Amino acid sequence: KAGVTQTPRYLIKTRGQQVTLSCSPISGHRSVSWYQQTPGQGLQFLFEYFSETQRNKGNFPGRFSGRQFSNSRSEMNVSTLELGDSALYLCASSFGGSVEETQYFGPGTRLLVL
Amino acid sequence: AQKVTQAQTEISVVEKEDVTLDCVYETRDTTYYLFWYKQPPSGELVFLIRRNSFDEQNEISGRYSWNFQKSTSSFNFTITASQVVDSAVYFCALSELLSGNTGKLIFGQGTTLQVKP
Numbered sequence: 001k002a003g004v005t006q007t008p009r010y011l012i013k014t015r016g017q018q019v020t021l022s023c024s025p026i027s028g029h030r031s032v033s034w035y036q037q038t039p040g041q042g043l044q045f046l047f048e049y050f051s052e053t054q055r056n057k058g059n060f061p062g063r064f065s066g067r068q069f070s071n072s073r074s075e076m077n078v079s080t081l082e083l084g085d086s087a088l089y090l091c092a093s094s095f096g097g098s099v100e101e102t103q104y105f106g107p108g109t110r111l112l113v114l
Numbered sequence: 115a116q117k118v119t120q121a122q123t124e125i126s127v128v129e130k131e132d133v134t135l136d137c138v139y140e141t142r143d144t145t146y147y148l149f150w151y152k153q154p155p156s157g158e159l160v161f162l163i164r165r166n167s168f169d170e171q172n173e174i175s176g177r178y179s180w181n182f183q184k185s186t187s188s189f190n191f192t193i194t195a196s197q198v199v200d201s202a203v204y205f206c207a208l209s210e211l212l213s214g215n216t217g218k219l220i221f222g223q224g225t226t227l228q229v230k231p
Contacts (some may be wrong), residue, residue: 033217043221056216097217099209105159
C-alpha cells in the first residue's frame with residue numbers, strides 16, 4: 001500500500017506570495033491532518049479534515065487554510081507569506097481521524113520564504 | 115492544558131550502548147493515547163508505538179522497549195544496543211479525547227539521538 005505523498009517536496013517563495021501544498025493520504029484513509037515544523041516552535045497542529053469538513057483547527061492565523069476533496073486528497077494554502085512561515089509542512093492520514101488512531105506521515109514539503 | 119515534555123534535547127552515545135529517551139506528559143483527560151515517532155534526516159515521521167491510557171503494560175519490540183507509568187505521567191523509550199542507524203530525532207506525542215475526537219497530536223520538542231560508531 002502506498003504511503004502518504006506530498007507535493008511539492010521543496011518550495012521557495014518570496015514574502016507576500018501565496019503557496020498551495022498538496023497531500024494524498026494512504027488509500028482508504030479519510031482523515032488528513034496538517035502540521036508545521038520549525039526549529040523554534042517544533043511540531044504544531046494546523047488543522048484536520050474528514051469527509052471534506054474541517055473538524056479541528058490549531059492556533060494559526062487565518063492566512064493558513066485548507067480543504068479536502070471527495071477523494072480525501074487535501075490541500076493547504078498559505079496566503080501573504082511571511083519569513084516566519086518557512087518550515088517543514090507535514091501531512092498525516094488515518095482511517096477515521098479519531099483520537100485513538102495512529103497517524104501516518106508523509107515526507108513533508110520544505111517551504112523557504114525569502 | 116495538555117503538554118508533552120522531552121527534557122533531553124540531544125543525546126550522544128557510542129554504538130552498542132543502551133539509551134533511554136524521556137517523555138513526560140500533562141493532560142486533564144482520563145482517555146488519552148501516547149505515541150513515539152522517529153524522524154530521520156529525510157524528514158518523514160515514522161511511527162514506532164501507540165499506547166492507551168488504560169494499558170500500563172511495558173512493551174518490547176526487538177531492541178526497542180517502552181515504559182509507561184501513569185503515576186509519574188511518563189512514557190519512556192529505551193533502545194538497547196544502539197546502532198548508527200538509530201541516529202534520528204525522536205518525538206513523543208499525545209492525543210486526548212478532551213481535544214476533540216479528531217486527529218490532533220501534541221508533540222514534545224524532540225530528542226536528537228546521535229549514535230557514534
